[in-house]
Amino acid sequence: MTIDTAFLSVGELAAGYRSGAFTPLDTCRQAQDRLARLEPDLNAFIEPMTTEVLDQAKRLTEELRQGRDRGPLHGIPVAIKDIIDVADVRTTFATKAVPPRHAARDAECVARLRAAGAILFGKTNLLEFAAGVAHPAFGQTNNPHDPSRTAGGSSGGSAAAVAAGIVPLALGTDTGGSVRAPAAYCGVIGFKPSFAALSLDGVYPLSPSLDHLGLFARSSADASIALSVLNPGVAPARPSPKPLRLGIVGNQWNHRAVQADVRAALDAARLSLERAGVALTEIQLPDPAEMATALLDILMPEAAVIHRTTMAKRADGFAPGTRDLLETGMTVPATRYIEAIEKQRRWFGEFESVMADLDAVIAPTVPFTAPDTDPALSTEGDDEIISLTHANLTGAPSVSLPLRIQGAMPVGLMATAARNRDSDLLSICETIEGILSHTA
Incomplete structure (x- = not known):
């Protein structure tokens, strides 16, 4: 009998792999089938990395069979927001203001996941440059609980991928709530760590004073496992006093x-x-x-500085709402x-x-x-x-x-x-x- 792995936790997947109940390849094939069924309504992925996913899953399944175990994320599919570099895969930033960029190397967070045996399961949809507006060429990511509603932004694709049972973990970014708002709308865990707790190397900036790498999971326990891989030096939890x-x-x-x-x-x-x-x-x-005023008074001018060259050359490539935000930032x-x-x-x-x-x-x-x-x-x-x-x-x-x-x-x-x-x-x-x- 085939075991449905769609909504299993990271720990349950890991236990299943090691018991032989199913393999990373089984999980990824099921996830790709689920994505194919749901994706026209969700619009959660820009680049599903179909061939690369199966290649990774085959290799990591074989590693476990041969006794090589990379740890708790070995064979676990993780979706990546398409503002984060994955080597040899295009990064679109969900914009038409610049052409897609094929990354020469992994972002540091992606490199850590890859070394830990995680399977990089595609690049997810987002609001343009994570700046707060969906570009018409890419469209809105819809909510798995009700596709007539938004999954939120800017990391909506990653939130929807976890909520829909496609992947148990996904990376996003959070400058003014862009992990936690989609998590709330989609009914999953959205974790924004402390500032600078997770490296932003290879992550396109929006507002360096406010940007955070974040992640989506189905439980806080799963988020803790991912945090330990993304930052092995993070201090372990201290016993909480009773009561909280x-x-x-x-x-x-x-x-x-x-x-x-x-x-x-x-x-x-x-x-x-x-x-x-x-x-x-x-x-x-x-x-x-x-607080909202202060945040935008930091975010908008910093974003305007980052995008000023592109605005001068290709302003018409931005969605109108993004262009308005950047123009306001300049003033x-x-x-x-x-x-x-x-x-x-x-x-x-x-x-x-x-x-x-x-x-x-x-x-x-x-x-x-x-x-x-x-x-x-x-x-x-x-x-x-x-x-x-x-x-x-x-x-x-x-x-x-x-x-x-x-x-x-x-x-x-x-x-x-x-x-x-x-x-x-x-x-x-x-x-x-x-x-x-x-x-x-």
């Missing part, structure tokens, strides 16, 4: 933009945590509108940029003080379930980035945890910890997942 001490970000949790279905799911999760003995304390973070006064950087530094120090007596803080990842199309960036403080921006500005590790409500679209619960406590945060998220799974 969590801060509820009041001006995000109770924000006017949080819609009724999201609020109901969040409040149910809060009740479950309280009943499990988790110590909850309400805290406040800087005003969401002020941001230096004083506004410097003021935003100063706020960023101040908020980092303030958050460290807040976290002195807490293990993590929790908030809605986004205030609504997946909309029809990806929301535009805004400084109004009432859109999808009300809770997302703080972790990018402070460089704190942050995870979107899925709250799955029967018959409804997924809701994201976001947990954020002090900077460089990445393993601790994932351990805390495992605890939260366990509590919520027993009360679902």
Whole structure:
């Protein structure tokens, strides 16, 4: 009997490989069949790397047969956002402003995955240059739970690939929430590590002061395994005190933009945590509108500098929305940029003080379930980035945890910890997942 590997965890796949129940080649063939069935509706992949995937799977299956075991990611398929270089595979950036670039070498994160025996399972769709708009030539990635809705951005292709059961892990990037928002919309784990915890070598930049490499998984345990490969030097998790001490970000949790279905799911999760003995304390973070403004006052001019040569030569190759963002970035006064950087530094120090007596803080990842199309960036403080921006500005590790409500679209619960406590945060998220799974 053929075992369906579509939604198995990294650990379950690894155990199946080593017991002989199935092989990496079996898993990849099933994944490619699933992709072929779902992809016209999802639009999750730009380059599925079909031949390369099977070649990798055959080689890694044979290695296990011969007794060579590269570790927990041996034979595990991982999708790669198409802004991250994979050697000898084109990187399109989901744009027509520049031609596809065939990378001469792997990005460092990809090289680490390859050395650990992971199977590079295609390049995923994204918003153009990860800048917040889907280019018409590439189109929107749609949500596996309801293809009439967006998977989110900018890393929507990677989120959809994990949520649809095509791969158990995928890489994305997060500059203002581009891993965590799609994770919330698609009902998967979205992990943005601490600033500079994962190398961005070989990852095309958007805003160097805010960019983070991130990843998607189906559980915090799987994300921990991937983190240990991508950064072997990350500090191991410390035992958490009992009970957990969590801060509820009041001006995000109770924000006017949080819609009724999201609020109901969040409040149910809060009740479950309280009943499990988790110590909850309400805290406040800087005003969401002020944080959104500061983030964009950093992001837009930095992005404009990166793309200024291409804008001068091929402005018509950008999607209109991307072009507008870059043109706006060129007009941001230096004083506004410097003021935003100063706020960023101040908020980092303030958050460290807040976290002195807490293990993590929790908030809605986004205030609504997946909309029809990806929301535009805004400084109004009432859109999808009300809770997302703080972790990018402070460089704190942050995870979107899925709250799955029967018959409804997924809701994201976001947990954020002090900077460089990445393993601790994932351990805390495992605890939260366990509590919520027993009360679902």
